Amino acid sequence: MGYFDSADVQRLLTSPRPPRVLDVRTPGEFETVHIAGSYNVPLDLLREHRDEILRHISDDVVLVCRSGQRAGQAQETLRRAGLSNVHILEGGIAAWEAGGFPVNRGAQKWDLERQVRLVAGLIVALSMLASLVLPGAQWVAFVIGVGLMFAALTNTCAMGMLLARLPYNRGATCDAQTVVSRLVGKT
Template sequence: MTTTATIDSQKLSERLGSATPPRVLDVRTPGEFETAHIAGAYNVPLDLLREHRDEIIKHLDDEVVLVCRSGQRAAQAEESLRDAGLANVHILDGGIVAWESAGFAVNRGTQRWDLERQVRLVAGSIVLTSILGSAIAPQLKWVAAAVGGGLTFAALANTCAMGMLLSKLPYNRGATCDAPTIVAQLVGSSAIQRAG
């Protein structure tokens, strides 16, 4: 079993200013990425990375640093990339939250709620509505139980079906983000780095 390689915000900032900066892949949704991201990062949402991993990995010959909100999705992306044979992969310790807390700059766009906050809102609303509604229709308590069971499974499996569903909403899609566009960006930046 391999151990997760992390990099803290200070070290990443130093590496980004070096002659050979790492490739930063932000695996959050396009909407989250648009809200705030590290300058020069590429948005490769986790679901897209998983689906097109072999095509994307062909263009990741450099050191790669994975970023998400707090590190959970980045850890899943790291596992996927390591399984495909990419060795020089790191996770930004604490994610974009730690980066901003340390005072490092981000590019800002349209402000949206992050995916984890959306999951808490939807799950909490379903549970609250189900419990209140169970006073009239007692069987609604099972809806609350199902959501609680789903959240428990999500924690144990380190995945979130509700989050994956919410990430597909137009609100979270933001700018166009598809495999051909991402690959073209990665190829273009590789050519620029080689020429520089």
């Protein structure tokens, strides 16, 4: 897997042939903070419309997410489709910001990983409380625990994918046609 650190990406962005920076976080996360000039291509949209999007990418690509996990999944998707010039921003937007590199900021929203922790914790706490009145409710907590273990082992997160579909995490322009038109127009 090809990784670039933040300084490498900054140098590449000022080069004569800068890479396309594809941010695979949700539109809500992208709106909160993103690298100037990056394109928001949420991971689920990238997977669904991979071939259509790839027809408009010939440059080197740097994938960005919060910390690198979703970017790794996006890289695997693009490499399986035949794109070899794909790299990951090591440490994601968190490392970029920590390095003091410039970002565009918008309305502040919780990142997807934080939302997963909140929802999982809430379900576990409520199911344990409910088990005081409803026998067997503690099994809901068990299922959430198993789900979190499965997410860690497979590097996927069903709860995260579900939360990404909520209106809070979707943007008005989060569709394949808009993404492709931005990639073609480089706007």
